[in-house]
Amino acid sequence: SFGETGLLESISDYLSKLAEELSNIGIALQSGTKAKSLRNLDDELDQVFDEYFDLRNKKLNPDTLENFMIMRIILLRISDITEQINTIYKVFTQDQKLAKSLSTGLDLKEFITNDEKLNFKVLLNNISLKSTHFRHSVRITLAMLTGYIISQMEFLGIGHSYWILITIVAIMRPAYSTTKHRNLLRLYGTVAGAVVAYGILHTVHNNTALFTILLLSMILCFSFLKAQYSWAVFFMTIYIFLTFNFLNPGNINNIFRDRILDTAIAGAVAFAVSYFVLPVWEHTQNLDFMKKSSKSNAKYFKAAMDFFKDENIGIQEYKLKRKDAIIDLANLSDNFQRMISDPKNQQKKMEQVHQFVNTAHLITAYIASFSQYSKNAKDYPEIDFDSWNRKISAELLRTGLILEQKKFDVDIVEESRLKPEDSVDQLLEKRKKEISESEIMNRRDPNRITHLTELKNLQEILELIYDVAKEQRKVAEKLEPVI
Incomplete structure (x- = not known):
């Protein structure tokens, strides 16, 4: 949709500059020096937004509305990354007041793996094939x-x-x-x-x-x-x-x-x-890693949804679930990469495992996108979050039960087929009608994003999570009990 406008090239150039800034920060951390910004990111980002607003004023119509809404969300995410990088540079100033204001209040020990102490029982358990x-x-x-x-x-x-x-x-x-x-x-x-x-x-x-x-x-x-x-x-x-x-x-x-x-x-x-001599082929470990990834993604989604719905879940618990999901995903991906180097006769169910790994990546990524919203469900009454929660959770649960070779109730299948009663499409049609009947206002506030754009993006993310979870469940059904 934006291929011939040049906007995507501008965004690509800006993302490359962000990557250079991250490399600069990494080098400073490794060398123990203070990192200084290579350029003024705010000015660079303003240029990208100016290009977007110019294009919006020229091309926005009922047919292109949804494309511009998606692009606006992309630019919002890029703004968030820019803000985070600027914050990291501020931390390098070693301003104590600033450091205290940026403190998350999290118990960081919970995020670090404890070193296992020498244990005679563990030693005996390891003396086994x-x-x-x-x-x-x-x-x-x-x-x-x-x-x-x-x-x-x-x-x-x-x-x-x-x-x-x-x-x-x-x-x-x-x-x-x-x-x-x-x-x-x-x-x-x-x-x-x-x-x-x-x-x-x-x-x-x-x-x-x-x-x-x-x-x-x-x-x-x-x-x-x-x-x-x-x-x-x-x-x-x-x-x-x-x-x-x-x-x-x-x-x-x-x-x-x-x-x-x-x-x-x-x-x-x-x-x-x-x-x-006693080889350990990677395909023998696929099923365990799949189970862990599937289970941790289900817990991650539940934590993200509960936190979004403000149901007495703390930020630390949510972030711990996110950490577990990312670690289990990394272990699954690494195991698959190692399996590629195994002999051909030991690369069992390669296509299905590859599809499962891809869907696991997508589910984790989409849940992360969903959890980016600073507001909560009360601010979006137009979306039926309860139905979406039950629908997606049921589909994720079905995948886990299939991998565990456990039977599940018909109720779970019915829940996965729920149809949420959202009113986003009606609002979208109403907005398209307004655009066709009135002149477009030239608003250029990079920090402003319409309520309808947020609604549409939230609905699409939930649809994507469900579609990929459904695809992963179908992949799990094709896998044999012993992979």
């Missing part, structure tokens, strides 16, 4: 033992055999997909680093220059270690080659052969053990 930690312990022990035996085989002529054990420890992870990924990164980084180091040692003969390259390689290795493992291994290989050359000059060929051979052996051992 049902425990992923125990299975990983068995795998890594067997892999290390295999690597050690291979390293002792004299006919292979392996030098620096401890590299095999070090590489196995570095590569192996509890999940097969993570082990496979790190295995490939380690191999690529080692081969590339060995080739470059071999070239350096054959072309550079100045010890000062070699020592400088060694120091730079060490710095870059540990800089990339967390984020870019392949690059970290690349620079690690270079500084190892240079270090051994200083200790034992002229032994380049042996180091090159040993490093490549040891890495290849360790990679092969890690891969074989991860694949054949």
Whole structure:
């Protein structure tokens, strides 16, 4: 609808600027410095609003009314983000009065996962093949033992055999997909680093220059270690080659052969053990993560609706439910991403799981949009919130019961088919008639949003939550009991 107007390009440019501001704040937090705004966001936002109002005065008519209402909501959300970023910059001023005024009054300890204390009972429970930690312990022990035996085989002529054990420890992870990924990164980084180091040692003969390259390689290795493992291994290989050359000059060929051979052996051992010894395939955990995500989304919606209807629920309880929903969604998504890297024969029900993950994302996102309203249900009597609450809750409950393989009453099905008695459509038709019969007023207040626009947006969000919940329930019905 707005494709040819240029407004979307302006909004896109502004969102990119917001992203730069967030990056700037993140860098300041990591470096422990005070962040300063890169530009005047309020002026930039005013330009976007001016473009919107100009377009509205030219193009608004009964046919485009709903499109402009949606665009107005989008701009409202962008204004909220801008305000939040400006608030974060104000916090960096370390004004104590401002900090106290911004305090939420929440008990932040509730939002932090407590470190589990050493418990003998927990330790005993983990000494079982049902425990992923125990299975990983068995795998890594067997892999290390295999690597050690291979390293002792004299006919292979392996030098620096401890590299095999070090590489196995570095590569192996509890999940097969993570082990496979790190295995490939380690191999690529080692081969590339060995080739470059071999070239350096054959072309550079100045010890000062070699020592400088060694120091730079060490710095870059540990800089990339967390984020870019392949690059970290690349620079690690270079500084190892240079270090051994200083200790034992002229032994380049042996180091090159040993490093490549040891890495290849360790990679092969890690891969074989991860694949054949007590593997934990991701598809076996899908159902548990789906149940948790479905249950937490249902609780999140209930908390959001109760808070919106002002039914004695505190902001902290609502935010805790939101945190749980986001964490469970992240766990479900991560498990699916890892499953993509599993062998093809272990990627069970891939399409259905993918659809479930997508619908879970959408439900969480739409509930978050619904909960953005600062007003409560009493300010919107035109929407039948009680019926919407029962309708959506019933659909979310049906999904959870299907995943749990539990039977549910016919009443739940009937509730999910309720038809809320909203009067928004009548008000919308009335507004369209007013626009066609009278001249459009040139109002340019970015902070003003009409009651009808809010009503229409609320109704659409509730419809979206229900439609996606219904789609997720249909996906759950296609899944077999054991995924």
